[in-house]
Amino acid sequence: MELANKVAIVTGATSGIGAAVARILDQAGMQLVLTGRRYDRLEQLTRELKQAVFLSGDITEPELPQKLLNLSLQTYGRCDVAFNNAGVQAVGTVETIEIEAVCQMVQVNVEAAFRFAYVVLKHFQSINDGHLINTSSVLGTKVRIAAGAHAGTKYAIEAFSEALRMELANTRVRISCIEPGLVKTELHDYWEIHPTESLNVPQPLQPEDIARYVRFILEQPPHIRIPKLMVLPESHIV
Template sequence: MKTQKTWFITGASRGFGLEITKAVLAAGDKVVATVRGKVAEFEAGFNGNPDLLVVTMDVTNEQQVSGAVSAAIAEFGRIDVLVNNAGYGLLAGVEEASNEEVRQNYEVNVFGTLNVIRAVLPSMRARRSGHIINISSVGGLGAYIGWGLYGSTKFAVEGITEALAMEVAPLGIQATVVAPGFFRTNFLDESSLFSSAQIIPDYAETVGVMRDFAAKVSYKQPGDPAKLAQAFITLANAKNPPVHLPLGNDTLDRFRSKTAAFEKDIENWYDVITGTDHDDVHAQAAVQA
């Protein structure tokens, strides 16, 4: 007989969060779904499912996060799987975005993720069990024009998760960072994507082209969100889940292209790269050889 897991999913009102919530409930597990508002409307979509608890929570509000985690444990006794999904995109050239626009993107995508991790981990540590799944992006594996600032928040999530996985492994806890490619959600519309207030004409042929492209491909992306949700079910049930899980052929192609270019740079600059150690280190290496 299957043991029910309890999932804690942030940003569950739309996009990936909603699809994962539906898939988890259909698989017979319990879900604590966090939304920023319209709780009754969200609950109505699930016909009073007793395995669903909906809580109001803004990931940037530590008090709300702590309260939501406490409510989850009070209702279901434990949190087995945390999915840090809440976040939004910022489309801007590096020079174009204001300090406030960048800081707010970090507040949600990075510091919000950390707020939830810190709130959930004590109960997981006490039980020596749990799985933290943080959602990154293809933009967290390789940069794109116009997405450098948003991508940098996801690069941060990649690094945080990689270190976290090593720190919590001896405690019986697992951590995975999932990097989706372009999936057919609302990510590229105004509900999830913000563009910088400032637009600099000199970037018309780079960032400007990307803005036009993003508008044209919205809801035409190759990835299927329902299939992504099923991948999360598989991931959460794996005995040995990976630390990194790219999802989508576009993500895989982008990462492989980046690593190939990186290897080429290493080949071309090998003597410079390897020639920066102290002379005594070179001498010691020669003796050992």
């Protein structure tokens, strides 16, 4: 699919994978609507890109998805792609886990992702076109000790995506999941033992590596569907 002059909404655009996807879609000539909580980051990225607008906010605010879609339609007159990517990670053992952080993670990774997906999909269905890409994880397909709740949020994204794919298979609305392994982003900044040590992956992926595959998924012609794409770094075992 030709991406030039098409429009994408990117959630979690203030850092990591979302920011890299915004940059690569900008290079492909797409027009963008960016979101995240950090206003300064959005302002800076928008200045760097050719055609982008932003709306900062907490993705768990129930009204934000509709406001993002409205901004896309008002600014560009269309919305073709939604990259449903905002996410957080709360991991820990029974002794160390912070229960409130787990519940906050469920709200961001699951509830907000479902809300955003349904809002954009109602629009995509009304125009019988569009592509939703959900950011899952390798942990949407397997579990690790101390990461059960986190994996659970990504299993939820996988189940949701597969059912949507089935529901929309006879339309031109496409659903994909990208399933990254370890990527060097701010997601891991807060943990005492960085996963490069605990997972023994000396060279994690870079956000740009994932962005290339997101672009690849979007560039396929409409008769080709990529429901899932796992991207792992060398030395990934568990």
